[in-house]
Amino acid sequence: MNQINKYIEDNKDRFLDELFGLIRIPSVSSKSEHRADMQSAAEYLKSSLLDAGADKAQVIPTDGHPVLYAEKIIDPSLPVVLVYGHYDVQPAEPFELWKSPPFEPEIRQGRIWARGADDDKGQLFMHVKAFEYMVSFDILPCNVKFMIEGEEEIGSPSLGKFCRANADKLKCDIILVSDTSMIGKDVPSITTGLRGLSYLETEVIGPERDLHSGLYGGAVINPVNVLTKMIASLTDEKNRITIPGFYDDVLEASPKEREEMAKAPFDVERYKKQIGVEDLGGEAGYSAIERTGIRPSIDVNGIWGGHTGEGAKTILPSTAHAKISMRLVPNQSSKKIDELFIRHFKSLAPPGVKVRTKVLHGGEGYVFPVDHPAYLAASLAYEETFGKKPVPFRSGGSIPIISLFEQVLGVKSILMGFGLESDAIHSPNENFPLWNFYKGIETIPLFYKYFIEKAE
Ligand code: BES
Numbered sequence: 001m002n003q004i005n006k007y008i009e010d011n012k013d014r015f016l017d018e019l020f021g022l023i024r025i026p027s028v029s030s031k032s033e034h035r036a037d038m039q040s041a042a043e044y045l046k047s048s049l050l051d052a053g054a055d056k057a058q059v060i061p062t063d064g065h066p067v068l069y070a071e072k073i074i075d076p077s078l079p080v081v082l083v084y085g086h087y088d089v090q091p092a093e094p095f096e097l098w099k100s101p102p103f104e105p106e107i108r109q110g111r112i113w114a115r116g117a118d119d120d121k122g123q124l125f126m127h128v129k130a131f132e133y134m135v136s137f138d139i140l141p142c143n144v145k146f147m148i149e150g151e152e153e154i155g156s157p158s159l160g161k162f163c164r165a166n167a168d169k170l171k172c173d174i175i176l177v178s179d180t181s182m183i184g185k186d187v188p189s190i191t192t193g194l195r196g197l198s199y200l201e202t203e204v205i206g207p208e209r210d211l212h213s214g215l216y217g218g219a220v221i222n223p224v225n226v227l228t229k230m231i232a233s234l235t236d237e238k239n240r241i242t243i244p245g246f247y248d249d250v251l252e253a254s255p256k257e258r259e260e261m262a263k264a265p266f267d268v269e270r271y272k273k274q275i276g277v278e279d280l281g282g283e284a285g286y287s288a289i290e291r292t293g294i295r296p297s298i299d300v301n302g303i304w305g306g307h308t309g310e311g312a313k314t315i316l317p318s319t320a321h322a323k324i325s326m327r328l329v330p331n332q333s334s335k336k337i338d339e340l341f342i343r344h345f346k347s348l349a350p351p352g353v354k355v356r357t358k359v360l361h362g363g364e365g366y367v368f369p370v371d372h373p374a375y376l377a378a379s380l381a382y383e384e385t386f387g388k389k390p391v392p393f394r395s396g397g398s399i400p401i402i403s404l405f406e407q408v409l410g411v412k413s414i415l416m417g418f419g420l421e422s423d424a425i426h427s428p429n430e431n432f433p434l435w436n437f438y439k440g441i442e443t444i445p446l447f448y449k450y451f452i453e454k455a456e
């Protein structure tokens, strides 16, 4: 057994205990009742990193939740790898669908079950342990910085400012991130693209109060009826988005690129089975992997209005609401899309109702070139631990701060995610296979090794 595998074997229970301590802190960034938990999670990571061998670690306040910063500078003339991750998690509701409580991590079927088990506590903790390993065997080949934020799941509202204010401190040669997934356990892959995001909330406002639907129904415009029609008209029969100008900046993938993508061993049958649907849908003319990887999309995330409680109440509601998001592809601007949406959506409403739309958050997409030295280093690392070359693929998910890093710090981020489709991130029963957790710890030090070799 080689040195890293032995280290993992000897310490695997302690690694889990320590990760579980972090998971037990319910650091849900979107809820003000968890303010203190955000601080605790950042403090927890501070001591984890100091224990692992960081020279210094600080919990730095921001306008929102604190950022954990840590570093180990072994030689200022060597390159710097900056590890980014997030300690905040999505809300765990609906609680009743969890087989074990979301903040009481449990191991069943070789997986860790908990909110944050994958996204992103489990994944960021692989970096803490890989760092500990490199420090304890004195094989850290370069300088390391950690920036772990607490606002990723709410769109990183404070991190742009934090990066601008601390650009010097954050100076680095590459940003290393594990917050994405692989195509499959047997299909190691490196994420080479992320989608951008425009997330809006809209309200259609009708009569000043809920009305008796017998006395008024048919004569007064019903905001819920109107909103659903407006939403329905946002896509056409080919499932293309109908907002004028929406596709203007979309870069069409070349036939060659599409040919390459089609080679990715993506299993549609397994994909359908995992989410319990018999068929898929989406923009005509594109495969499922293309629809999430290189095409934009629009989704209603939630819709409400009128009577939703028990029994029947005969009303014509005063207002209707929806939260709508659009996933964007690189080169589309989320700000421009926000504006196009707001203008178009307003134009869809008949006179007699008002429409108010506000932007909740958003950000730009991202691409990573496969000929970049960090890609080549990551590729060698996976090849060594998985026994096969990883495939590049474009994820449908978003981490808007990644493109901001490029803008503000001028540094690329290599996305070495070890999650799986089946990890149910953001859903009840989120989980992370132990195999992936340990495989990540095994693979990460090799990235450092090959990246530094290439940088020299
Ligand atoms: N880690 C995810 C993003 C992700 C997961 C990308 C898997 C690729 C594969 C991240 O925490 C996330 O959930 N991002 C949000 C956006 C954010 C602004 C709320 C998303 O994609 O919905």
Ligand code: MN
Residues within 6 Å of the ligand: 086, 119, 120, 152, 179
């Ligand atoms: Mn994440």
Ligand code: MN
Residues within 6 Å of the ligand: 090, 119, 153, 425, 426
């Ligand atoms: Mn997430």
